[in-house]
Amino acid sequence: MNNILNEIGIENYIFLSVILFSIGVFGVLYRRNAIIVFMSIEIMLNAVNLLFVAFSTYHQDAQGQVFVFFSMAVAAAEVAVGLAILVSIFRNLGSIDINNLKNLKG
Amino acid sequence: MNVSLILIILLVGAFATYLAGDKLASKVALLFSIASLGFSIVLLNQYNLGENINFINQWINQPNVSFALNADGLAIAMLLLTTALTPIIIYSSFGNEYKNAKSFYALILFMAFAMCGTFLAADGLLYYIFWELALIPIYFIALIWGNGDVEERKKAVVKFFIYTLAGSLFMLVAFIYLYQKAGSFLIQDLYNLNLTASEQLWIFLAFFLAYAIKIPIIPFHTWQANVYQKAPTVGTMLLSGIMLKMGLYSVIRWQLPIAPLAAKEYMYIFIGLGIAGVIYGSIVALRQRDLKKLLAYSSLAHVGLIAAGSYTLTIDGLRGAVLQMIAHGFVVVGLFFASEIIYRRYETRVIAEMGGIRSQAVKFASLFMILVLASVALPTTFNFVGEFTVLYSLSQINVWFAVLGGTTIILGAYYMLKMYQHVMLGETNAKPFADVTFNEATTLVIIVAVLFFFGMYPKPITDLITPSLENIITQINRIN
């Protein structure tokens, strides 16, 4: 069986996932809408997942995929709780603009 | 039997006092403090018989901390001072009513516990813990039962707390550094360290900051007068009678033997600071309007002299310092109690509102006079023995130190007699002044008796402390 990485190269996956991750960071910083911020976080998580899988193939080992599996579980849980929080914030404040959420201000 | 029992007695006493309830608290506290005094006398006896009363037990493995209590003559002397003054202080408070008395008396005993621990601890970290522990009760005593405007009091007390705490942190840093070097906090291991001169200097300075604030040596004294004024008299007595001595004792026990090179190198500076404190304190005391503040500044002057004596690094200096510490402990408690007696009757501490008391209260006037005289170190009082020895040690370093330090004889007489004149003498005061009650008289008489007895016969104490001090001197003069 031919290793697919012979054709693509792990570097490309690394670059892809770095860029994807950076886009996620950019989104978190750029947008004010909490939902979009959440989405950006999902993008970052996916960038990491992609890298895990790529390296799993590189090492010919299942460990990486198991990690992806767990990270998905965590992501699912996080999204569920996070969105619930957003909903309750929206209920209380009528907005999910993160610039309005400054209760942590010292 | 070993010294840890004395700590247990005081700690148990503190809890028992708290549980006894407001009505019984003062009596239970007195009982336990007298028990601790009795026990320390038993310890003294055992020590004199040559029995081993030290206590050491591994406490924490990582870092290496032992629960080590070491009672040599010096520590026992300080222990006796603490356990003798505590009942006196508690007894002196019998004339006052305190809200939430059980907590008040429990805190006093707890403070005595922490102070005894500080004097006994032979392990750096344990010592540090006791050192800081002693701060907590006095903080609450001064804050809750103090007098004067609440906001001002809070300001003064918090300043005191943070200031002393900040100073102590430097000491903690020094201890951690020493631990890195020695791998143990035990005092003997710290003594045996071979530190370079520059290391010693930094450690010396770190210790100095902690002690200079606690003692206090000028210019670190600014917390003192205000706290003395604001704290309840019992708190002031604890502070000035015992707690200051923690700093002075620590200088002798920890600072000098651990960093002797620095102590020798910069001896003149530190003696100079002590003597500057003597002169400065005396001069500032001259024009104080508040009786307790005046006594605070007189205390500043006296401890300056004691500190100067300690920094001479001679056996005379150390011995004089310890004698003077004990003497000052008694006299200052007596003087503050006298101010309290006046306060109970006139409800003021402003000197200008007093005067003309002597013709109304003869007994009180005489006892107060004796305390004033002891404070100015009249021969035959204990203070003279200490002051003489300290001044002699100063003269061995440089005669001018003795001359400058000796100005306390003149200035001390000036401000104390001026104070006495305006507080006690003059035309009979229009406000009636009842003479001392039995309680008050007993307290003062005990103090006066102690001062005179040891003034004429200081040999027991000298014999007790001299071997320990000689050890410390050997430690200071060791060649690395």
Added chain:
Amino acid sequence: MNTNLALLLLLAPFLGFLFNIFFGKSIGKTASGVIGTLTVALSFAVTLYFFGQISVSKTPIQIQLFDWIQISNFKVDFGFLLDQLSVLWLLFVTGIGSLIHVYSISYMHDDENMHKFFAYLNLFVFFMITLVIGSNLLVLFIGWEGVGLCSYLLIGFWHKNQDFNDAAKKAFIMNRIGDLGLLIGIFIIGSLFSTLDYATLKTAITGATNLDLYWISIAAFALFIGACGKSAQIPLYTWLPDAMAGPTPVSALIHAATMVTAGIFMITRLNYVFDLAPDVQNIIAIVGAVTSLVAATIALVQTDIKKVLAYSTVSQLGLMFLALGLGAYEVAVFHVITHAFFKACLFLGSGSVIHALHGEQDMRKMGGLKKVMGITFITFLLSSLAISGIPPFSGFFSKDEILMVAFEHNKVLWFIASLASLLTAFYMFRLLYLTFFKEFRGTAEQKSHLHESPSLITFPLIVLAILATVGGLISLPTNSWLNGYLSPLFSKEVHEAHHFGTTEYALMAIAVIAGLVGIGVAYSKYIKQNQVPVEDAEITGFSKVLYNKYYVDEFYNVLFVNSINGLSKFFRDYVETTLSSAVFGLEKIANELAFQGKKLQSGSIGFYLFVFVIGLCTIITYLFLAQ
């Protein structure tokens, strides 16, 4: 036996003190006075016993009681030394002390706190005995400070008057300045010779070959400062005139006869130290001479009867210091003794006068008392003659010896001393004339109450007057018992009885003539011309300067008291607040930092993330790219 007796000698007055303090009020005035007197008299009796013993055996009695203070290179015992000097001093301390106690029983009878007065007097005698019989310098120091304390208590005896309290305080503090000097001297001696014990010290000094003369001189000088404070010499003399605020018996006992001679006692005691420091001896002589002259000039114009006597005391003490400075210790001691007799008599006499006038002390309001107060007058006259140096009264012999010694050493000092004794004669007789001669100048009411004092007062006067008259016998110029008695004390040869040549007779004659001239001038001025000193406001010119004591008090006030008070105020108001605000400044800095740091916590998630990203990049750069 000796130990017990010495303890009895010492503790009898102390027991009297304790008794009077605790029970004096309840047993009544006279009883407390009697007890006070008896205890001192008991001491006197014991002293007589010791005097007899010493005179015969001529060996000092050493008594060690217990260890007192431990110093690294020596320890101080609590012990007594009874030798010729201390027993001599004890004789007149307890002797005159007893007389003055007797006097006080009557004098203080109207005072509500009489028992306290006797308690303090007893305490004073106790401390004075301690001072005298201590076997080392530190026990002397106990007494030294103790008598200062009693002086304080007794000057401020009428404590309701704040002026008196000020005077008491001043006395105590000025004494303490001297005490510091004494302490420094003790320190130096202690470190030089590792002992404070007189006997050991003497052997150490006389036996040693290479002594550190520089430090010995400094020690001697420091000790001399101590003596200055206690014996009221320039520059520390201003407390003594103010000390007259105390009751008159106190002035007689403490501020004339006994306490103020402590300095002379100490210097005589340590004569072997002072002999090694000729420079200091010169200083002592000069200070003594100058003091005697300055004080005599001030005494010329004073109008308060006690003030005149006070300055006279200072002046006489100056003469004694002159003798000490010239190394003639036995002469100084001789003058101390005669002075104790006649000055105590004078003070008690003035007390008798004041008693008769119900507290009036201004001489301008006296006069003509000769008629009503015969005994007082006669004793006063005898004493005045003695102090003026008229033969054959005691003062003549002692003063003459001082003048002779001075003449031998230095003519200038002799001249100053002679001038001082001329002035002494003048002001004493001015006092005498203004008080006892002519007509009474007080109010009519006072006049109606004029009376001779009761016998308890006149009895001590008579005894003292007799002593003042015949006291010179103990050291006649040709045959001096005193010199022989004291000779074991001195390392140098005691001055041999002078060869009586023409010079000596001439000097004697000059001294007597000077005294007579003084008396004559006073006579012409106050009897012949009938002058009375003018009121305070009208005093002009140089006499105003004199009347105001050369403004020394004011000068000291400005220089020391005001400056130290100003400094105190400055420290209190500015330095303290500055220091305090420096500490609070730290707090402010921390606060400001926290306030600025608080802004970082903006609550904006975006900002947090931005910082987080920057931090992450930094860490990654540091870890992976920094190599």
Added chain:
Amino acid sequence: MSTILIIFCVLAAITLATAFLAIFSRNPIHSALYLVICFFSIAGHYLLLNSQFLAIVHVIVYSGAIMILFLFTIMLMNLNKENEVHKPRITRLGAIVSFGLICVVLILVFINSKPIVGEYITTGEDYQSIKVLGKVLLNEYMVPFEFASILLLVAMIGTVLLSKKEKTEK
């Protein structure tokens, strides 16, 4: 260029483009939809790497569950309007700076690190079939696996509690 590389490039382009669009589109609904496409392309990557199980799980979890949740939430909040105010310029600048910075730094790190050997080993062993993964998960990673289930349970309970209207509120 091999077919596989071309496929990779296309997929990568779709991934990046949709990710960008998801962030830049002003309407949240559009964002969500772009994100769905993004996730599908990532699933494609997984398939490319021959991890079918993960690809399927990914589609189910992300595109299926998570994105549906997002869409529901957006609709629940009625956010399908383009009413979002832009952040101040400084914030945007900061976002761009950090985007560039993290990108550059990470890439530099990878470039600077030891170059990866050109040869990729192939053991031929089956390591990513469902069967193998199941064994690994339930043997070696059993405890974490169970924890994951607990986590999900807790998250579910938490979500329910959070989204429930508080009755005590006035």
